[in-house]
Amino acid sequence: MNGVIALDWGTTSLRAYWLEAGNIRESRAHPWGIRQLPEGGFNVALADITAGWPRLPRLACGMVGSRQGWREVPYLELPATTAQFGRNLGSVRADDGLDVHIVCGLRNPRGPDVMRGEETQLMGALSRQPSLAAQSTWMLPGTHSKWVSVRDGAVTDFCTLMTGELFALLQQHSILAANNAGAVADPDAFARGVIAARESGAAGALSRLFSARALLLDGALPASSVPDYLSGLLIGEELRSALATGRFDHDNPLQLIGDAALCARYRSAASHFALEVSESVIDAAAYGLWQIACYAQLVDAGSSDVFKGVPSC
Numbered sequence: 001m002n003g004v005i006a007l008d009w010g011t012t013s014l015r016a017y018w019l020e021a022g023n024i025r026e027s028r029a030h031p032w033g034i035r036q037l038p039e040g041g042f043n044v045a046l047a048d049i050t051a052g053w054p055r056l057p058r059l060a061c062g063m064v065g066s067r068q069g070w071r072e073v074p075y076l077e078l079p080a081t082t083a084q085f086g087r088n089l090g091s092v093r094a095d096d097g098l099d100v101h102i103v104c105g106l107r108n109p110r111g112p113d114v115m116r117g118e119e120t121q122l123m124g125a126l127s128r129q130p131s132l133a134a135q136s137t138w139m140l141p142g143t144h145s146k147w148v149s150v151r152d153g154a155v156t157d158f159c160t161l162m163t164g165e166l167f168a169l170l171q172q173h174s175i176l177a178a179n180n181a182g183a184v185a186d187p188d189a190f191a192r193g194v195i196a197a198r199e200s201g202a203a204g205a206l207s208r209l210f211s212a213r214a215l216l217l218d219g220a221l222p223a224s225s226v227p228d229y230l231s232g233l234l235i236g237e238e239l240r241s242a243l244a245t246g247r248f249d250h251d252n253p254l255q256l257i258g259d260a261a262l263c264a265r266y267r268s269a270a271s272h273f274a275l276e277v278s279e280s281v282i283d284a285a286a287y288g289l290w291q292i293a294c295y296a297q298l299v300d301a302g303s304s305d306v307f308k309g310v311p312s313c
Contacts, residue, residue, distance in 0.1 A: 002300050003056045006289035007046075007100070009064035010117055011035055011143075016049045017286040018056075019293075024286055026053075034063050034070075042070045043095040057298040058094075059289050061103040062117035065090060070100070075107035075114060079154040082123045082288075086295025103292055106155060113160050117285065118146045121257045122155060124288030125281040129255075137248045138255045139277070141235075141262045143168075147242045149249070157247055163238045167231060176212050176230060187268070189225035193232025194269045197240050205237030235269045243273065256280040 003025070006017040012033035018026045032038060032045045042064075050058075065073035073090030090102040105116035118140050126133050133153040140146040143164035149157040170176050193212075197205040212230050215221035221229055242248055253276040256263045263280035270277045293299045 003054070004290065004293045004299050005050055005053060005056050005058040006286050006293070007049075007058065007060035007064070008062055008117065008120070008285040008289070009034065009060050009069075010062040014045060014049060015285070017283075017289070018050075018053050019286060019290050022287070022290045024283060027283075027286070034066070034068055046094055046100065047096065055096075055098060057101070057293065058098065059089070059101045059103065059293050059296070059298060061120035061285060061289060061292075065102040065105065066116055069102075071102060073102045073104045075105045077107050077109060078158075079151075079156045080106055080119070081154045082126075082291050083295045085119065085123065085292045086297075089292075089296055101296065101298065103289070106158070108158055110157065111159065113158060115146055115158060115160070118148070118158075118257075119155060120288035120292065121281075121284040122148060122150065122288065123291050124284040124286065125255065125257050126150065126153070127287050127291050128281060128284075132255060135249070136252065136255055137250060138257060139266060141256070141258045141266050145238055147248050149247070159242070159245070159247065161238045161242065163234050167234050170209075170230060170234075171227060176209070176226065183227040184224045186222075186225040186228040189221065189229040190232035190265070190268070191272065192221075193229040193234075194236035194239075194272045195232075197233050197236025198272055200237070200240065204241065205233050208233060231265065232269065235265060236272070239266075239269055239273050239275070250275055252276075253278050257284045 003020040006019050008015040010033050014032040015029045017024050028049050030049055038044050064070050071090055071092040076084055076088055085103055088104050091099045094100055103120055105114055106119045107114050122138060136150045138148040145161045145163045147159050148155060196208050200208050212226050216223060216226060243250060255278045258280055260280055267277045
């Protein structure tokens with residue numbers, strides 16, 4: 001059987017895929033990230049989420065390989081290709097006697113900056129759209145959003161923006177959270193926030209954050225619309241600041257990887273910057289784990305239709 005058990009193991013969630021010949025046969029998900037494991041820890045979480053599946057090679061990516069994870073795997077430094085990920089796996093022996101191989105993350109000395117998990121999503125997305133390996137720019141929205149440059153099949157640059165985490169902190173622990181418990185979707189408020197960030201210029205959107213409070217007090221923004229305004233302001237600032245660095249090419253459509261609903265917000269925000277943005281790639285981590293498993297010779301790459309035609313690394 002030419003298959004692998006692929007694990008996308010992050011801070012707050014665990015998703016498992018049973019892959020055969022590069023295709024997803026079955027997937028499962030639990031809220032068992034490395035910070036909220038069940039009693040018994042990593043071994044119990046692994047046994048439960050893979051119960052009834054065959055004993056196949058196992059490959060994991062994400063925070064499971066961090067200092068707080070099951071085993072810390074050193075970062076690769078840029079530039080990095082899928083082949084290099086396959087040659088630099090860590091591993092840990094599980095209670096059932098089989099190893100769990102772990103993908104290393106990436107370190108960008110320019111920041112310095114780091115990522116764990118997003119590199120695997122990128123490799124998967126490139127396997128689905130190999131024409132983008134020559135040159136492309138990627139956005140991966142999330143708690144810690146990433147902007148990434150790919151050239152000649154390698155990740156050559158990236159930066160992290162803490163957009164999602166800042167939104168959560170402001171929503172939960174700042175004066176901007178007051179009186180907005182009844183929040184409702186307000187696309188106009190979201191667009192207003194994006195435009196405020198775009199027009200903030202060199203001052204940046206931090207100079208506009210308190211406008212959420214002032215607009216509320218003036219009666220110009222309903223309390224229920226404050227979250228969407230704030231979301232637009234922060235996502236707009238992510239776009240403004242990333243473009244202002246000049247590090248990321250945006251002459252061609254920007255590529256998206258991530259949650260569909262969140263990616264839709266980014267696509268909406270990008271329209272106010274006259275940016276063209278692609279549809280998001282689905283299950284990118286699963287396909288990336290298959291690619292890395294092929295290069296690591298955990299599976300036979302020759303029988304995979306997904307693997308064929310991918311640029312050589």
